[in-house]
Amino acid sequence: GQQLNQSPQSMFIQEGEDVSMNCTSSSIFNTWLWYKQDPGEGPVLLIALYKAGELTSNGRLTAQFGITRKDSFLNISASIPSDVGIYFCAGSNTGNQFYFGTGTSLTVIP
Amino acid sequence: NAGVTQTPKFRILKIGQSMTLQCTQDMNHNYMYWYRQDPGMGLKLIYYSVGAGITDKGEVPNGYNVSRSTTEDFPLRLELAAPSQTSVYFCASSQTSVQETQYFGPGTRLLVL
Numbered sequence: 001g002q003q004l005n006q007s008p009q010s011m012f013i014q015e016g017e018d019v020s021m022n023c024t025s026s027s028i029f030n031t032w033l034w035y036k037q038d039p040g041e042g043p044v045l046l047i048a049l050y051k052a053g054e055l056t057s058n059g060r061l062t063a064q065f066g067i068t069r070k071d072s073f074l075n076i077s078a079s080i081p082s083d084v085g086i087y088f089c090a091g092s093n094t095g096n097q098f099y100f101g102t103g104t105s106l107t108v109i110p
Numbered sequence: 111n112a113g114v115t116q117t118p119k120f121r122i123l124k125i126g127q128s129m130t131l132q133c134t135q136d137m138n139h140n141y142m143y144w145y146r147q148d149p150g151m152g153l154k155l156i157y158y159s160v161g162a163g164i165t166d167k168g169e170v171p172n173g174y175n176v177s178r179s180t181t182e183d184f185p186l187r188l189e190l191a192a193p194s195q196t197s198v199y200f201c202a203s204s205q206t207s208v209q210e211t212q213y214f215g216p217g218t219r220l221l222v223l
Contacts (some may be wrong), residue, residue, distance in 0.1 A: 004152070006152075033211075038214070039179045040217070041216055041217070041219055042114075042198075042200050042202070042214030042215050043153070043214050044214070045212070046209050047116075049213060071120050088153070090150055090152075090153075097143075097155045097158065097168055097169065098155070098212070099152075100145075100152030100153040100154070100171075101152050102150070102151055103150075103151075103152055
């Protein structure tokens with residue numbers, strides 16, 4: 001199957017700091033999604049990207065669809081304690097499924 | 111709307127036992143999916159359905175079966191449980207295509223001993 005590499009695997013940051021994480025693929029994708037998963041819950045969609053170069057924001061979150069179509073980036077500005085969780089990227093080409101990254105675990109220290 | 115609901119929340123099975131994981135959505139979505147999530151890993155697609163009566167294999171279908179007799183329900187069947195099937199199972203749905211937002215259920219934790 002497709003391999004999506006997410007980095008970093010985990011992050012420990014102070015409240016108020018900005019966060020950056022990325023996701024790279026061995027294949028070209030047409031759609032990139034970013035999800036957040038809280039403990040014991042299902043993933044919740046944060047941002048969807050449909051076009052190479054696209055930059056989309058959702059509150060303090062900004063995500064970009066890489067120009068090569070093989071990568072995507074997620075930034076969180078001014079982190080707060082409720083940002084804690086695991087962030088997953090997911091990509092899809094013209095097939096019928098999304099491939100998920102292994103996740104970035106974020107811990108925000110108050 | 112309840113969204114996507116899954117039952118049970120947690121189950122312990124013995125090797126060789128069978129069980130059905132239930133998934134129901136009340137959003138009238140055409141597409142439904144089953145994923146498994148192993149510890150520290152991302153989700154992997156087991157099976158998906160693009161509408162009632164239509165199902166197809168995902169990335170890791172071996173050991174599982176599905177059916178889609180109605181728009182609302184998409185049960186996942188394990189016939190002969192194996193320890194390798196210990197995982198958290200998530201059901202999801204989307205309205206008209208894979209490219210749209212998928213809404214996830216809360217998950218079923220399965221332990222096979």
